Amino acid sequence: MIDLKQYGYIEAETPPIGLIPGRVTELQRDQYTVITEEGEVTAVLKGAFYHTAGAREDFPCVGDFVLLQYNENGASRIAKLLPRRSKFSRADFSGHAIGYARTIVEQVVATNFDYVFIVSSLNWDFKVNRIMRYLTQTRQSGGQPVVILTKADLAPDLNAPLVDVQKAAPDVPVHAISSHTGVGLDALCEYLQPGKTVVLLGMSGVGKSSLLNVLMNQEVMTVQAIREEDSRGRHTTTHRQLFMLPSGAMVIDTPGMRELGLFGADDGISAGFNDVEELFTQCRFNDCRHQTEPGCAVLAALADGSLPCEHWERYLTQKQENKFVNDKSSYLMDKRACHKSIAMRNKQIKKNGGFKK
Numbered sequence: 001m002i003d004l005k006q007y008g009y010i011e012a013e014t015p016p017i018g019l020i021p022g023r024v025t026e027l028q029r030d031q032y033t034v035i036t037e038e039g040e041v042t043a044v045l046k047g048a049f050y051h052t053a054g055a056r057e058d059f060p061c062v063g064d065f066v067l068l069q070y071n072e073n074g075a076s077r078i079a080k081l082l083p084r085r086s087k088f089s090r091a092d093f094s095g096h097a098i099g100y101a102r103t104i105v106e107q108v109v110a111t112n113f114d115y116v117f118i119v120s121s122l123n124w125d126f127k128v129n130r131i132m133r134y135l136t137q138t139r140q141s142g143g144q145p146v147v148i149l150t151k152a153d154l155a156p157d158l159n160a161p162l163v164d165v166q167k168a169a170p171d172v173p174v175h176a177i178s179s180h181t182g183v184g185l186d187a188l189c190e191y192l193q194p195g196k197t198v199v200l201l202g203m204s205g206v207g208k209s210s211l212l213n214v215l216m217n218q219e220v221m222t223v224q225a226i227r228e229e230d231s232r233g234r235h236t237t238t239h240r241q242l243f244m245l246p247s248g249a250m251v252i253d254t255p256g257m258r259e260l261g262l263f264g265a266d267d268g269i270s271a272g273f274n275d276v277e278e279l280f281t282q283c284r285f286n287d288c289r290h291q292t293e294p295g296c297a298v299l300a301a302l303a304d305g306s307l308p309c310e311h312w313e314r315y316l317t318q319k320q321e322n323k324f325v326n327d328k329s330s331y332l333m334d335k336r337a338c339h340k341s342i343a344m345r346n347k348q349i350k351k352n353g354g355f356k357k
């Protein structure tokens with residue numbers, strides 16, 4: 001029998017009779033793999049999920065704890081999603097266009113992790129800006145960010161990128177590693193403690209699955225060679241999956257994201273740029289736009305160099321993007337509310353025996 005506590009399960013209340021707890025380890029289309037005390041089972045969602053879950057984030061995701069009806073002879077049925085300790089979301093721009101507006105919805109990438117490894121490779125595609133975007137989204141996920149710079153064996157100079165990241169995010173640990181030579185891996189033991197969960201996030205081809213494999217001491221995820229000259233990664237990892245490491249920690253590997261869209265990132269931006277927002281309180285005017293106003297603390301800090309220009313620009317870009325997403329998703333929410341009220345009205349009309357003439 002498996003002890004689910006080793007998978008990070010904390011029993012908040014005794015499950016109702018007929019239901020057992022489990023943790024989602026894999027999701028492929030609508031088929032779930034769930035680890036339970038009875039072992040690993042395949043499961044599908046109970047129909048109620050499709051009827052009551054309005055938004056997509058309510059569907060179980062890799063890392064989630066769920067209650068299910070165990071079926072010894074076939075697919076078990078997931079009946080309930082348990083509360084999440086942490087979740088990493090991104091804006092999904094792939095929705096259908098309505099008129100000119102493209103709908104933007106929240107896509108939950110992983111849940112119930114303790115650490116987010118923001119994985120970026122040290123070859124030429126290294127960009128601090130990109131790391132900062134992941135950082136913003138991580139700061140509001142409920143997990144602790146750790147920046148992992150991979151392929152240290154390919155980098156002529158390790159120090160410059162490490163310093164760049166430390167300067168941009170002084171409160172976040174940064175590690176340079178190589179899954180090929182093993183350099184730097186020892187330092188990761190600190191995070192890989194029994195019962196803890198780490199999610200690997202980053203672009204395709206940066207070496208997430210290679211890191212997982214070396215931590216597992218075996219090839220559990222396929223790694224595909226990429227051309228390092230242009231570092232174009234192909235999407236070899238096509239689904240998310242949670243693995244139990246020999247150390248007793250768990251790792252969630254994810255497919256690469258071409259681009260990370262910020263979603264509902266106000267708190268994350270404030271947490272990462274509190275030095276900037278602190279300046280706003282020192283401007284002479286409450287409604288200062290920080291453009292040409294006299295007594296503007298931002299302009300003064302930019303002029304004397306105490307606020308680095310790239311930091312200010314990152315702040316503006318992230319704010320602007322987040323506003324765009326917020327506006328678009330509130331548009332969507334309005335639209336949903338509108339559809340709902342139309343549906344309710346139609347129901348009412350039906351009940352009352354059709355349109356009143």
Ligand SMILES: Nc1nc2c(ncn2[C@@H]2O[C@H](COP(=O)(O)OP(=O)(O)O)[C@@H](O)[C@H]2O)c(=O)[nH]1
Nearest residue numbers: 151178179180205206207208209210223225226
């Ligand atoms: N030189 C070097 N190459 C690496 C290292 N880690 C991964 N790679 C290569 O990078 C490519 C993509 O790796 P993969 O783990 O599939 O990346 P993922 O898409 O992030 O999962 C493969 O060709 C790996 O062999 C490393 O530490 N050093």
Ligand SMILES: [Mg+2]
Nearest residue numbers: 208209236237
């Ligand atoms: Mg991969």
